[in-house]
Amino acid sequence: MSSLNLYDTKSRTVSAFKPIKKCEVGIYLCGATVQAPPHIGHIRSGVNFDILRRWLIASGYKVNFIRNVTDIDDKILHKAVHEEIPWWQVAQKYERAFTDAYNWLNVLPPTYEPRATGHITQMIELINKLIENGSAYAPGNGDVYLEVRKVKNYLELSNQKLDDLLVSDDADLKYKKDPRDFALWKAAKKGEPSWPTPWGDGRPGWHIECSAMAHAYLGESFDIHGGGLDLIFPHHENEIAQSASAGFGFANTWMHNAWVTTSGEKMSKSLGNSLQVAEILKKVRGIELRWYLGSAHYRSMLEFSFEALNESATAFKRIEAFLSRAEAILGKAPEVLIADEFTKAMNDDLAVPQALAFIAESMRIGNSAAEYKKVIAKTAGEIRGALSILGCDPKDDAFKLSSSNDSAIDGLIKLALEQREAARVRKDFAAADQIRDQIASLGITVEDTSNGPRWSY
Numbered sequence: 001m002s003s004l005n006l007y008d009t010k011s012r013t014v015s016a017f018k019p020i021k022k023c024e025v026g027i028y029l030c031g032a033t034v035q036a037p038p039h040i041g042h043i044r045s046g047v048n049f050d051i052l053r054r055w056l057i058a059s060g061y062k063v064n065f066i067r068n069v070t071d072i073d074d075k076i077l078h079k080a081v082h083e084e085i086p087w088w089q090v091a092q093k094y095e096r097a098f099t100d101a102y103n104w105l106n107v108l109p110p111t112y113e114p115r116a117t118g119h120i121t122q123m124i125e126l127i128n129k130l131i132e133n134g135s136a137y138a139p140g141n142g143d144v145y146l147e148v149r150k151v152k153n154y155l156e157l158s159n160q161k162l163d164d165l166l167v168s169d170d171a172d173l174k175y176k177k178d179p180r181d182f183a184l185w186k187a188a189k190k191g192e193p194s195w196p197t198p199w200g201d202g203r204p205g206w207h208i209e210c211s212a213m214a215h216a217y218l219g220e221s222f223d224i225h226g227g228g229l230d231l232i233f234p235h236h237e238n239e240i241a242q243s244a245s246a247g248f249g250f251a252n253t254w255m256h257n258a259w260v261t262t263s264g265e266k267m268s269k270s271l272g273n274s275l276q277v278a279e280i281l282k283k284v285r286g287i288e289l290r291w292y293l294g295s296a297h298y299r300s301m302l303e304f305s306f307e308a309l310n311e312s313a314t315a316f317k318r319i320e321a322f323l324s325r326a327e328a329i330l331g332k333a334p335e336v337l338i339a340d341e342f343t344k345a346m347n348d349d350l351a352v353p354q355a356l357a358f359i360a361e362s363m364r365i366g367n368s369a370a371e372y373k374k375v376i377a378k379t380a381g382e383i384r385g386a387l388s389i390l391g392c393d394p395k396d397d398a399f400k401l402s403s404s405n406d407s408a409i410d411g412l413i414k415l416a417l418e419q420r421e422a423a424r425v426r427k428d429f430a431a432a433d434q435i436r437d438q439i440a441s442l443g444i445t446v447e448d449t450s451n452g453p454r455w456s457y
Helices: 040-058 074-083 087-104 116-132 171-175 208-218 229-245 286-293 306-330 340-347 352-367 373-390 397-425 429-440
Strands: 005-008 013-016 024-029 062-067 144-146 182-187 202-204 221-228 250-257 260-262 445-449 452-456
Touching (some): 024 208, 040 250, 040 260, 074 087, 116 182, 144 229, 208 221, 208 229, 208 250, 221 229, 229 250, 286 397, 306 352, 340 352, 352 373, 397 429
Parallel strands (some): 024 062
Antiparallel strands (some): 005 013
16 A cells, blocks of 8 residues: 655655654644634635545544634734624634534544633743743833744745845834744733733734644644645744744644635635635535535645536536445445545545546446446445545535435425326326426436436436
8 A cells, every 4th residue: 555645835845744653643733713704715724634634544543633713813803893792702703603614514623622812821831931042032012022033944934035024014113123023922902802921911922822732732743734825924934933942843744725716816805705605505515515625636726616616516416326326226325445546546645636536437437337236336335435535425424414305305306206107107298297397497317217216416
């Protein structure tokens, strides 16, 4: 069996994955800043890294998966003013919205999901350590900054040069030794939440939370750190700077998923093209949206359109129809099998497009096998195995509600088909054709087989 190879953003190479501990993998994924409902650009990261996690588990690893929640941030405080509710209520409301979206798309819950505000103590301890070893400084106004010129290999992840960075024109410049130094801690401002520290009341900077929480849950060194491309700079660069300055090894491998784009641009509220998960799920099922979001390679941009989404959903319905046909022929659900071809694709830096090509070829072979049970059992089983890793197995418990709905629809359509058959027996072909046309108008295909009519989307 081939070994797992992954692309590392830092080294810009694909190489064999070697965990720090045998048969164990520690992953830290930067999660949501909970200041608005999730759109599909947010959730793509959750889906991509869920596929990685599922593949690691299927490969025999025990996975400790940490996904944080940023529940204190400038954007959250701004939204609280705009919505005229407390900041913590904003965070709680939108954290629940993200949890719902993850559940709808069958993203496995993390091993731990730490909130920033629940780890202020660890952040203060880390900042104190950085001040004591001379990596950070408190200028006396309540802020604390990391001195970036003391950080060896700073900006290595994004491949930038320190002196090339643009300098922001802000009020903090008079307190910084270098305008590029970044805040570990921010002094308290009137009306904002704050916590007491040795250098003054305030709240954490954005980057310090992930260094502190990764250390708390995964130790000084761990295997994989993930997130979207937009987090490489400044967030992940500054996480590395903080952690390295504290003497931590931090992440061995850095993985970043590409964006969902619309009209060639990154999805964002500022572009006015934000597509909320809850709204899209009014048009397609959760399993179909997950199939679509997971279909591109995680490092490739995914250009969104409703036409592409609908085409993807239709293609997935064909897979479901094949599995339903296989179950009817076999008399039971096909056994989950992991094929060598699928394994080879997934071990090649999670090459999902190649995995989808394997599914398509397996379905072609299965459909051409007529009623030959051995071939159908093998191809359907291998398709189910692939879908289980992609998080799109229709038999998964997460889709039980959808399955229940399908069962109700199945009963209604079977009743209509029975009426059609009765009309044909009494030679009322006009009525039979009318029933067939009404079923077809719902986007449902009826296939007449030796075992009676079978329907599919």
